[in-house]
Amino acid sequence: MFAPQGPTLRELAVQALSSVERGYDLLAPKFDRTPFRTPDAVLTPVSRALHELGPFDSGLDLCCGTGAGMGVLRQVCRERVTGVDISAGMLAAGRAREGEPAAAPRVEWVRADARALPFGPVFDLAVSFGAFGHFLPRERPELFAQVHSVLRPGGRFVFPIAAPARPGSWGYWTLLAFDAAMRVRNALWHPSFVMYYRTFRLADVRAELxxxxxxxxxxxxxxxxxxxxxxxxxxxxxxxxTR
Structure with a gap:
């Protein structure tokens, strides 16, 4: 699952015992060589769908990490693409990977908490990939309110969501075990590292949106x-x- 140049077991253990922000700062230099980066197999169909919905003038990648989703936004946005993440290390890795900025769209990397976005209603499109497990269910209404506040009327918030694993399947037990281990870790160790795979349920999310x-x-x-x-x-x- 990890490339040979990816993080060692010791590095992953140190990251897992850190806060979310500090953990990703540590992981950032090798993040793109882990299975945690959103794969192109997901990014490509999302890009296709956004081409059908667009074009857009300005786009926001919420919890952008090293910028996998920024590449999607650059394909569908004409003027401005902004990535927001709480981890300075991930943003630095994204900037370094980007290299020389293109003439258009303009690319920005902003360090901020997704629950307190430092923008007005200036975006036509917001996307996010693989980040929602870092927010507890009680935090989602404020998160979605923040996204709503930075979109222009008619703006779109778009993200992929996988179907839940079938009960009793290998995937079901794997995710159940991971979430259980994370709850034990957070009960015994501080600072907490919030990452739960089974709390982002489509019916709940749709109602909250x-x-x-x-x-x-x-x-x-x-x-x-x-x-x-x-x-x-x-x-x-x-x-x-819509309002």
Whole structure:
């Protein structure tokens, strides 16, 4: 799962015993060589779907990390692309990977907490990839309110969400064990490291987005396959600011 140039077991252990911010600062130089980076197999179909929804003038990558999603935004935004993350180390790695900035769109990297975004309603599009497990369920309403506040009327908040693992499957037990281990870790060790895979449920998220002032649609991502019952393995949530 990890490239030979990726983090060692000791480095992962140190990261796991740190806070979220400090942990990602430590992991940043090798993050792109871990399975935690959103794979191109996910980014490519999302990019296709956004091309069909766009074009857009300005885009925000929420919890951008080293910038995997920034590449998607650069393909669909004409004027401005902004990445926001709480980890200075991840932002520095993203800037370094980007190299010389292109003429358009303008690219910005901003250190900020996603729960307190330092922008007005200036974006047409916001995306996020793989970051929602870092927010407890009680924090999501404020998170979604923040995204709503930085979108222009009619702006869209878009992110992929995978179908839950079938009860009793290998994936189900793996995620259950991970979340249980994380809860034990946070009960015994401080600072806490919030990362839970099973708390971001589509029905709950859809209701919370609606309450935040979004109109929510779901789009299948057929490139990512279907489950045995015919349902998509992954959907794209498209939440449009309606008020």
């Amino acid at each position: 609606t309450r935040a002032g979004f109109d929510v649609e779901l789009h299948a991502l057929p490139e990512l396959g279907r489950r045995p019952d015919g349902s998509p393995r992954c959907r794209l949530v498209v939440a449009t600011r």
